[in-house]
Every structure is written in C-alpha cells, then in structure tokens.
Amino acid sequence: MCSFFWRLRFLRKAFLICIVLTSHLRAAPDDYIYPFKEYSFSNYGTLGLIQNPNARFLDEGSLGFSWSHNEPYLRGSLIAYPFSWLEVSYQYADINNLLYSESKEFSGSQSLKDKSFDAKIRLIKESPLLPQIAVGFRDLAGTGLFSSEFIVASKHLSKGLDLTMGIGWGNLTGQLIRNPLLEISDRFATRSSSLGLGGDFNVDDYFSGPAGYFFGFEYYVPKFRGMRIKFEYDGTNYKKESLIPLPQDSNLNFGIVFPKSKNLSYKLNFTRGNTVNFGFSYNLNLGNKNAQTISKEKQSRISNSNAIKIVTSRSDEYLFKAALKYLRDEKISLQHANINDNELEVIFAQTKYRNPVIASGRALNILDQIAPNNITSFKVSEINGGIGLYSVAVNRNTLIRDRKLFLPPQPDREISVEPFLLSNSNNNKNYKFNPETKYPALFHTIGPDIRSQIGGPDGFFFGDLKLKSRSELLIQRGLSLVSVISYGLYDNMDDLKLASDSVLPHVRTDIVKYLKESRNLSIQRMQLNKLGQISPSIFYKFSAGILEDMFNGYGSEVLFKPFDKNYAIGVEAWKVYQRNYDQMFGILDDVDYKTTTGHISFYYHEPMTNIIFKMKGGKFLAQDSGISFEFTREFYSGFRLSAFITRTDISKEEFGEGSFDKGFSFYIPLEIFSNSYNSRHFGWGLKPITRDGGATLSHAHSLWGVAHKSHKHKFNRHIADFYD
Amino acid sequence: MIKRYLFISIFCTSCASIDYSYFNDLKNYYSKNEILIDESFISKQDYSFIKVSNSKNDAVFILSNIDQFGVYEWIGSNYESIKTKDGLIIETKGLRSDIKFYSYDISILEKASNFNSQIDLHNPDLIFANITLIRNSSTTYKNSEGNEMNVFEYTRIVPEIGWKAKESYTFKDGVIYKSIQQINPMLDPLEINFYFKY
Secondary structure, X not given: OHHHHHHHHHHHHHHHHHHHHHHHHXXXXXXXXXXXXXXXXXXXXXXXXXXXXXXXXXXXXXXXXXXXXEOOXXXXXXXXXXXXXXXXXXXXXXXXXXXXXXXHHHHOOOEEEEEEEEEEEEEEOXXXXXXXXXXXXXXXXXXXXXXXXXXXXXXXEEOOEEEEEEEEEEOOOOOEEOOHHHHOOHHHOOOOOOOOOOOOOOHHHOOOOOEEEEEXXXXXXXXXXXXXXXXXXXXXXXXXXXXXXXXXXXXXXXXXXXEOOOOEEEEEEEEOOOEEEEEEEEEEEOXXXXXOOOOOOOOOOOOOHHHXXXXXXXXXXXXXXXXXXXXXXXXXXXXXXXXXXOEEEEEEEEOOOXXXXXXXXXXXXXXXXXXXXXXXXXXXXXXXXXXXEEXXXXXXXXXXXXXXXXXXXXXXXXXXXXXXXXXXXXXXXXXXXXXXXXXXXXXXXXXXXXXXXXXXXXXEEEEEEEEEEEEEEEEEOOEEEEEEEEEEEEEOHHHOOOOOOOOOOOOOOOHHHHHHHOOOEEEEEEEEEEEEEEEOOEEEEEEEEEOXXXXXXXXXXXXXXXXXXXXXXXXXXXXXXXXXXXOOOOEOOOOOOEEEEEEXXXXXXXXXXXXXXXXXXXXXXXXXXXXXXXXXXXXXXXXXXXXXXXXXXXXXXXXXOOOOEEEEEEEEEHHHHOOOOOOOEEXXXXXXXXXXXXXXXXXXXXXXXXXXXXXXXXXXXXXXXXXX | OHHHHHHHHOOOOEEEEEEOOOHHHHHHHHOOEXXXXXXXXXXXXXXXXXXXXXXXXXXXXXXXXXXXXXXXXXXXXXXXXXXXXOOEEEEEEOOOOEEEEOOOOXXXXXXXXXXXXXXXXXXXXXXEEEEEEEEEEEEEEEOOOOOEEEEEEEEEEEHHHOEEEEEEEEEEOOEEEEEEEOOOOOOOOEEEEEEOOO
C-alpha cells in the first residue's frame, strides 16, 4: 500500500516535471514559428481586426502610429498605452466624399476633416478559461460622427488563433440586436442622432439606442514571418456612419497583415464586399529601461588609477585637480571640492545625465579611482543653475564592495541621499578648491524647426521651415538669459486666412496672424531668469522679457517641494503684454492687451504607478478663472505621457468649438534611441482645437521641471542604475 | 445638420510646432553607424580582425584564438565573441541573439554540397534543432588584382521553425574573405569581412 502511494507520488511529480519541461521546450520554437506577435491595428487606428475592435492591448509605455486608406476615409492615428489596461488614441480622418463646407469661398474644394479621441479599457485579463474583456469608446469627445461604444472579448483558442466577439452601440450597429442594457434601465432606449458641438462628453448617449454584434478572428500563419490572416463579420452600420450612407455588398471582411519587423506592419484588406484598402502601422515601446537599445555605454575605467592615487596622495591640490580633469572627461563639471575628516566632498554640475542616480554613481566611481587610500568616504552634490539638487554620501568600502558584487546600494542604509542647499554660505570660502568659472558662458544650438497649422478650412496643411537658434547665456550662477530666435526659410502660408471668431481676448486664436507675420526673423523667447533657493525645500524664480510666442512680461514663481515627499505646491504670478504679430520686441498697439495671470499649483507624484497629478487653479491668460487637471505617467526610461483638461468660468458658447480646453503631450528622452547617455528630449504637445479659454503662459525653466529632476523617489526607483 | 456640423468643423484646427534640432539623435538611431576600413586602419591593427555589419551597425572583432580544428575566435569591444570556421559562424556569445552549432566538422570548402548538424539558438531559445546547409552554387573567377576568388552560395534550412535563408561565402586564394549569413531568423543578415595579418 505504502509502495503504491509512493509510486503515485513519484508519477505525479514526474508528470509535473514533464509538463514544465515540455512547456519550456514548446514555448521556445513558438517564438520563431510565430514571430512578431504584437497585435495589429484596425482601420480605425486602434488595435483590432479589420473594422471591428478587439480586446487586445500593447505593453504599457508603447506608442504607435497607424495609417489606413479605406475609401472614403484616409485615417491617421496616434495610439498610446499609459497602462497595459488602457489604450488611448487620437485620430485624424479625411472624408473625401464630403466637402469641408458648402461655401467654396470659405474652404474651396477641400474634403471634410474630422478629429476624434478613442479609449479602450481592459475589464478582465485573459486567463486559461476566461477571455480578455474590454470596454471601448470611439469618437469619445468629438463631433460624434463616428461615435460608438463597445464591449468586446478576445480569446486565444489555439497557438495562432485569436477569436474576437463583441457588442456595440452607435455606429457599431450593422447587425442589430435589442440593447441588453434595457433590462437595467429605460434610459438606454434612445440615442441622440444629432452631431454635437464637439469636444464634450455625451455621457447620456453612451451604450444607448439599438445595439449590434460583431465577431471575427486573427490567425497567425505559422513559419511565415509573422504574417496573419484576418476575417470578420463587420459590425459597422454604414448607413449611419459618416453623413452619406456607404454601399455595402457583404458583411464579411478579410485581410492580411505583413509584419516587416517587430515595429512595422503593412496590411491589405477587402471590406464591404467592394473595397480594397491598405495601410501600415508603426509602434515602439519607449517605457522600459534600454527600450530601444541593447545597453548603454559603459563607464570606462581610468587606466593608470594606481599611479594617479600615488600622485594625489601627495597633496590635496593634486587630488582636486585630478578630480576636475577626470570628472570633466565624463562631462561632469566640478564646481567646488573639499576634504573634511577623510571625506572628499565634490559639488558638480552636469547636463549629460538625465538620471541623477547615474550621474552621482559615475562621479563617485571616478573619485574612487583617483582618491588616495586615506579618503574613506565620499560626498557628491549636484547643482543646476542657482539650485542645489541633492547630495549623495557613501562609505568608500561599501562603494567598492557593492560594485564588485554589482549590488545596488541601499538608500538610507548604505548611501545617504539628502537635499542640498546651495545658498550664500556655499561660497568659495567654504571650499578649499574653487575652479574659476568664466562668466558669461554661452550654450548654443541651431537647427531646423517646423511649425504647422493642420486641418483648417483654408487647406489641410500650412507650415513653415525655419532655422531656429536656441541659446542660454549664463551671466552668473543662477542668472541666465534664454533666447530662441528663428529665421524663416520656406513656407506655404500665403493662403492661410482663417480669422479668429473668439468672443474672448484673442490670447491664442490669433495664431494665424502670428504664423503669417513672423515668417522672417522672429524671436520666440528672450527670457531673463534668476533662479535660487531659500531653503532645501523652497525654490524661487524671477523672470522678465519675451516669455513666449505671444506674450512679453515679468513675473515670479515659488515652489515648495520637500526632497523626500511626493507632493509640491507652487505659486506663480505674471504681468503680461500681448506681443506684436511679427514676434519682435513690440507689443500690440491696436489691441493693447495686458493682464495679470497667476496660479496656485498642487503636484503629487504617486510612487507605485508613477503618475504625476497636477492641479492648477487661478486666473488664465484670457482673464477666465478655473482649474486645470493634468495627469502624467512617467515610465522608467523617462518617457512621459500626459493629458490635461481645463475648466474655467466661461460657458461652452464663449469657449467655442471644443467646449473646454484639453490636450495631450509626449516627452521622449532621446537617449532611449542611443547607446550613450544624454539629457536631450523630444517634446510634442497637441491641442485638438486652438481656443482662448484656459490658456496658460508658456515660460521657460518651470521650477517643477528643475526640482523634480532629482527627488528622493527617483533614487529609490532607479538605484539599480547606480553602477551603470 | 450637415451645415451645422460643417460650420463647427471650420474651427477644428490644430496647431503644433515640432523642434527638429534634435533630428541628429533620431537620424543616428535610424541610420547606419559605419566604420571605414582603409589601409591606415588596417596598418594600425596588431592582430587579424573582422568587420561585422548588419543594417544598422558596423563592429570590429579582434582575433583572439585559433584552435586545432581551424576555428577562429573573434572578440568584440564588449567581450562578445564570434567563432568562425571557413567564414561560417558556428558559435556566438553576447550578441543580441546567439547561435551554437553542435558539430564543428563543417567546412564550406569541402566538396560535399550538403551539411547536417544541430544548433541551439538563444533569445529566443531553440534547443537542438536540425540544420541543413545546402550548396546552391560555386563560382570561381579572378579579380582585377589576379587573385582567385571562389564564391559559394548556400541555403540554410531549419525545418522545425521554417527558417530558410540564403547565404554566401567568398574565398580569396583559398582564404575566407567575406561572408553573408543570418544567425537568427529574426535578425538581419550579418556581413563579415575578414582582414588577416600574418
């Protein structure tokens, strides 16, 4: 009996081991048999089948672009994944069977353009038994031309087969069924058929009216470089979609997707039984560490380290000069240095490393290689302009031991990370070594710049190519002049004539006048800044000059941001004068618009999800008062996705098209694409509609941007990069 | 309704400004990082080396060892290693994806036209898969300097994962000169130029 149970247990163990081994061995070839397994985009520009959506998502931190031509639509989409359960997209559709307006004098023969936001949220994650289920919204806050809602389920049925079925409302009612939500409430009985003002959320219409069903599958062809076949029963109601019903000869659509690489896919489809369409999509994951490169450059060892230590042991002066030289080789600029009780202290400034953990880790690594053996601990502090950012202190033996073991040091136990106050007491007398910094120092870049005006009635695209010079003149520590000057090389803006219809002061809607009259030499910014610090937690800034494209002025900003807390509070106030359209030094004489604008801002960085929440209340540029909410997800790589909405005390009618101000932006550190570190970034923001309500001043060097670069949480989060 | 919508759409304009001053960073990412090998570069090298190129990067590997089977081991700047025999990559370590042949007794120069072996691939992993190299053609000609050039065209087949790729090996006076081969079906082919110093 005992033997029987022993055998049974043995067989059970053997069975489990076999399962584990076989699953490992089977999983590996699948990566080759079904390569490029990223889900593909539908004609609507979000992940899906051909016309139908599905319940799939890309990894969080992914950013995609999709383009498709499906008569009568040309559609381009930007798709972002702030979380693995959330897909948001911004669509631009050219509808070529409708005119922009009936007035040829106004918009010529230009076809109709439509903008929309889509969102999809995962409700249930796929498991061996359950499908993945998501709820989605198309044309969420647009004019409602394509508005639909859906609940969709997707399930992997076998290795290469992904089945999708769902129920839709709005335009997804090609195959009508009774709205199941009527069992819950009668409020789902009717749906408004009129098109809205645009920009507002028509919550009452969501999931209302008749419903429809759709289904389909995506089949991954094995051993065919990731090619997949799509087939679907189309849920689109082509009588309802758009403004002119589209002929539909068949409910069945089919297509193929050819992945060129992990990032790039082409697609070819046959829809409605009468239309061939095609498109492509490109997506990148930008959120992970080394998201687009294998690794970053390693810090090179100093080859004659032992010889240097012998020299630096002879005199502190030699040690300071060696630190100055070898830190400079790493693009770290030593500002002050000191030795106290066998501790070498270095104050440095740098612009190469975006991540303060890497900057301080590299500085400490260099000091360890050149300092004589009697130095038992190090302290490095980074400053930026007139602001002290942080100090890192570490015992030398701990540093050496941890580096050998590739163990990141434990903050607060093995390294001490503290705020650093750069005040008047940190003057040259307090440090033994103070290399001379030559002021004024000029930092300067020059490059092309493109400005654009897209989708207006005068034409789809107007833009110019300018040569842009950016410079920062450091007059003394903490005092700088930031200038952006550009010179037009080419533009097509002669026919651009759309005038503002805004009933508010034209603080933004005179954009066309600014674009047209600043085509030659223009000054985007010439801002004098004085940055400083009252205490380790209180930062201040005074600025004056040409603050942005449309306003001159002066003002101040104060930020309270404790180093080891996740919140901050800021106050700012500005007196501004509207600039002349030519964007030179003058102000608008005929309008003579001046105002005082100011805000109180509250920031909170949620450390688990790394969402930065910003609430900003006060008086805006057009003298409207209200609150702006901004949500930013910051990924490990530094990639940030942001969205904001602003509601002020003006009515929807006063605001005009769009109802209220809103938009989104990306911040992409360029070192993601490079094998070397650099602190440059690519920032891009978009507001669907340029209106005057809720407009804020766009001045340079915001204190939050400077202070948030290095706070305690950043060290906790990135400490594994300490020896990078 | 149409009029109303179209009137509203008139104001659906967006304005954006893109700063292209960082274009170089993106250009570098998408363009090839090339290494020029000229007489000066060759003369500065103390040891034999290879230039390994894919569509994005060039890299130089230095000869570190030749074993009794005629396998050459080349080491890169980050200690990556490539082992070649008559130009055929039979083992790599430290690349984005690695390959290892189980059998080293393969020679491109041998008269037999087909070779069978087993390979491991890493990232993604594939263990002990059968591989066949089929010779499609061999061409001999003299180059402008009078050297005898032999070009062997092969097809690499790994049936288990449907990997089929063409590759070529060029010999100059019987010594491997250049090869183009794929080490992983998900990666670009590698072109290797050999520079021997005796």
